[in-house]
Amino acid sequence: MSVAETIELASYVGAGLCIGFGAIGAALGEGYTAGLANAAISQKASKSREIVKNMLVGQAIAESAAIFALVIAIMLVFMNFPAETLLGAASLLGAGICMGLGAIGSGVGAGLPGGQACMGIANQPEMAGKLTTNMLIGSAVCQTPAIFSMVIALMLMFLSFDHLPLQPTWAALIGAGICMGFGAIGSGAGSGFPAGRACEGIARQPAVAGKVTTNMLIGSAVCQTPAIFSMVVALMLLFLRFEHLPLGIAWAALIGAGASTGLAAIGSGYGGGMAAGSGCAGIARNPDSLGPVTTSMLVGQAVTQTPSIFGLLVSFILMFKAFPETAGLAAAMAPLSAGICMGFGGIGSGVGNGYTAESAVLWIGRNAEASGILTRTMLVGQAISQSTAIYAMVVSLVLVFVV
Amino acid sequence: MEEIVQAAAYLGAGLAMGLGAIGPGIGEGFVGGKACEAIGKKPNEAGLLTRTMLVGQAVSESTGIYSLVIALLLLFVV
Numbered sequence: 195m196s197v198a199e200t201i202e203l204a205s206y207v208g209a210g211l212c213i214g215f216g217a218i219g220a221a222l223g224e225g226y227t228a229g230l231a232n233a234a235i236s237q238k239a240s241k242s243r244e245i246v247k248n249m250l251v252g253q254a255i256a257e258s259a260a261i262f263a264l265v266i267a268i269m270l271v272f273m274n275f276p277a278e279t280l281l282g283a284a285s286l287l288g289a290g291i292c293m294g295l296g297a298i299g300s301g302v303g304a305g306l307p308g309g310q311a312c313m314g315i316a317n318q319p320e321m322a323g324k325l326t327t328n329m330l331i332g333s334a335v336c337q338t339p340a341i342f343s344m345v346i347a348l349m350l351m352f353l354s355f356d357h358l359p360l361q362p363t364w365a366a367l368i369g370a371g372i373c374m375g376f377g378a379i380g381s382g383a384g385s386g387f388p389a390g391r392a393c394e395g396i397a398r399q400p401a402v403a404g405k406v407t408t409n410m411l412i413g414s415a416v417c418q419t420p421a422i423f424s425m426v427v428a429l430m431l432l433f434l435r436f437e438h439l440p441l442g443i444a445w446a447a448l449i450g451a452g453a454s455t456g457l458a459a460i461g462s463g464y465g466g467g468m469a470a471g472s473g474c475a476g477i478a479r480n481p482d483s484l485g486p487v488t489t490s491m492l493v494g495q496a497v498t499q500t501p502s503i504f505g506l507l508v509s510f511i512l513m514f515k516a517f518p519e520t521a522g523l524a525a526a527m528a529p530l531s532a533g534i535c536m537g538f539g540g541i542g543s544g545v546g547n548g549y550t551a552e553s554a555v556l557w558i559g560r561n562a563e564a565s566g567i568l569t570r571t572m573l574v575g576q577a578i579s580q581s582t583a584i585y586a587m588v589v590s591l592v593l594v595f596v597v
Numbered sequence: 598m599e600e601i602v603q604a605a606a607y608l609g610a611g612l613a614m615g616l617g618a619i620g621p622g623i624g625e626g627f628v629g630g631k632a633c634e635a636i637g638k639k640p641n642e643a644g645l646l647t648r649t650m651l652v653g654q655a656v657s658e659s660t661g662i663y664s665l666v667i668a669l670l671l672l673f674v675v
Binding site: 461465501522523524526527528530531532533534535536537538539540541542543544545546547548549550551552553554556557558560561563564567568571572574575576578579580581582583585586588589590592593596597 | 600601603604605606607608610611612614615616617618619620621622623624625626627628629630631632633634636637638640643646647650651654658661662664665668669672673
């Protein structure tokens with residue numbers, strides 16, 4: 195198979211993965227919006243026009259992540275890329291994976307505010323304008339990780355890598371795609387929680403709409419942290435040169451570096467969103483609890499970021515460690531396995547920390563006098579659910595430094 | 598052959614610990630969340646509830662420890 199044919203093959207496979215994965219999230223999110231819109235109409239049929247209008251606007255925003263994926267897929271199918279080496283194949287495959295996976299979370303996340311805004315219009319028809327505005331802001335923030343993915347995918351497609359050596363650059367390009375693609379899932383889905391809960395809260399307590407929206411923006415901004423970590427690692431994989439890595443190991447270390455941050459970011463992004471969501475719910479239920487709720491939300495979110503920081507740490511080690519010069523397959527498998535181990539190992543702890551923080555923040559909102567004991571219990575619970583991520587980090591470090 | 602076996606052991610260790618960590622992490626977090634909910638409802642029972650939370654988390658930790666044991670066996674013994 196010639197180089198040009200291989201590049202063509204990679205672009206078609208990349209296009210398939212791109213729109214295949216990319217269609218998952220938006221469809222789920224829009225279905226959720228439409229489901230709650232139906233529930234809202236059954237509750238207040240007289241407002242069906244406003245509800246349907248809001249549903250369509252909400253669905254259109256949730257759709258945008260899938261549209262990004264469609265655009266990239268069409269470009270991969272129809273454009274002629276000027277690449278002349280096999281690196282072109284790696285970069286187009288990486289671009290497809292990046293945009294496809296990266297669209298999942300934003301699509302799911304943007305569906306939540308859409309649905310909750312429809313319910314809110316049924317409960318408080320006079321707040322329809324504020325609810326739609328808050329929905330638009332919230333679901334726009336949900337799109338951020340998909341936009342990061344599109345930026346990385348476009349860089350992979352249009353930068354020229356032909357002057358670089360095939361080994362290990364192909365692995366850096368695929369690794370960048372994996373990292374940003376997986377890394378966008380958690381943040382995208384997670385930032386749907388504050389947006390959805392904020393719409394719910396504004397309908398419940400119209401008087402504090404401003405405070406709830408502010409809290410939503412703070413919470414969903416913190417949710418983006420893991421996606422930003424993933425973008426940093428993806429950009430490093432694209433633009434740094436890894437000549438210090440021995441050729442036999444370099445490919446495994448770079449793919450491992452991408453997998454570590456990308457996968458670990460899923461849990462932290464999703465969990466951070468759960469904490470932010472109950473922050474919005476808590477303020478809407480009891481506006482006087484603004485101070486303790488915001489504080490505990492930020493503490494809970496910060497602890498929830500820990501697994502993605504472990505992932506980032508392992509990625510940096512894999513990219514910059516001076517590995518000894520060996521040719522064996524086992525020596526290459528160790529860094530690859532280290533990255534996979536830390537990546538998957540971080541998912542559960544991130545989601546678990548989110549569960550704990552979600553409940554603690556919600557109950558600090560309802561029972562502010564107990565905020566001391568609740569914050570303490572939250573931190574103890576989070577620390578324990580962190581332990582499995584720490585085991586995963588230990589095994590990763592053993593794989594890198596000991597065996 | 599020896600080389601392939603060693604490589605498989607390394608990959609197996611990473612997969613064992615990586616995938617094995619997902620369940621306990623989510624489960625323990627869920628326990629922590631429910632404990633916070635219960636303490637929010639009944640702050641006076643915080644001591645008992647925290648103890649129950651810790652016991653529940655310790656038990657759900659066990660599968661994570663199984664994964665760690667298998668990973669370390671694959672790394673150092675096999």
